[in-house]
Amino acid sequence: MTTEPSLRLFFALPCPGALAEAIDRWRDQQPLGGRPVARANLHLTLAFLGSQPASQLEGLKRLGAHVRADAFQLRLDQLQTIGHGFACLIPSQIPPPLIQLVEQLHAGLSSHGFALDSRPFLPHVTLSRDAQVQSNAKPPSFDWRVEHVVLYASENTPNGQRYREVERWPLTAPAR
Template sequence: MATEDTLRLFFALPCPPEQATAICSWRDRQALGGRPVALENLHLTLAFLGAQPAARLDALRHLAAGVTSDSFELTLNRLITLGKGFVCLAPSEAPPALLQLGGSLAERLGALGIVLDSRPYLPHMTLARQAPSQAQGTAASFSWRAERFVLYRSQSTADGVHYQELGSWPLQAPETATSAASD
């Protein structure tokens, strides 16, 4: 449990409200079981930091401000189960800019002395926890343009888990070739 001196933190891509609504509507028709993740908590984790000293918050914000990465189209179209009953949406193919963003954050966090999970990064959005059976296969396709990443604080309350945005950083528009139409 996090105390006043420690914060449970993670970097993530927020899910736009219209996509979160569509995803929850689809999920609720699938009979996946388990405890559904609240609509307002849907996100795609980039780096889970766990319990961190509150005094480290400024350093984390500074670290994030130095990350440069292109914005990208994110499509979640695969249903998978991870660990013990975590039903998730995942991309069938991760955009290179997503992998670059996750790698850049991991490298910078490592330089700050924050040890991340040693398993290879697997982009996913958790839909439900403690599901009784394995879910696999294709899913409805949900897409949006990832244009920012966020540092969240996770707080457990009597009403459930709530995520508080502690900072947000833009992703750059990718450079595009000049079109013939602009000549």
């Protein structure tokens, strides 16, 4: 009997190139230690799905295509350690469109039978794993115009983890 191939999947907000570069440059000047996240992998996870059969991919693409949310501004302005030594940038204020986006995505995933993390949503961009954050480290404000949602596949490569974009969907411009 053959086993169906699986993919490690997650929905996320991709960190734009110029912003990822600025974050990377600032992070590299901090005494965080640990294992820095590659610049190309900087993102904000909306829903982690873990290992899923490849046959689920088309359904997840359809679900992503039905997500309707406005583009929004996100300000990452706090440095915090979460979990087991994950140094992260987080917003001091969560924009309502981000909460609406997460709720809509989670509702769609739940209705399709996906088991999601039961912990409350904490928006964050992981900078380094196994880090040692100094309590007095204060990041500058990183302003991010969020305009897309992406479905990523996490892949192990000889050079470490790589997040491959599977599909991308634009957020709409907010009504004026």
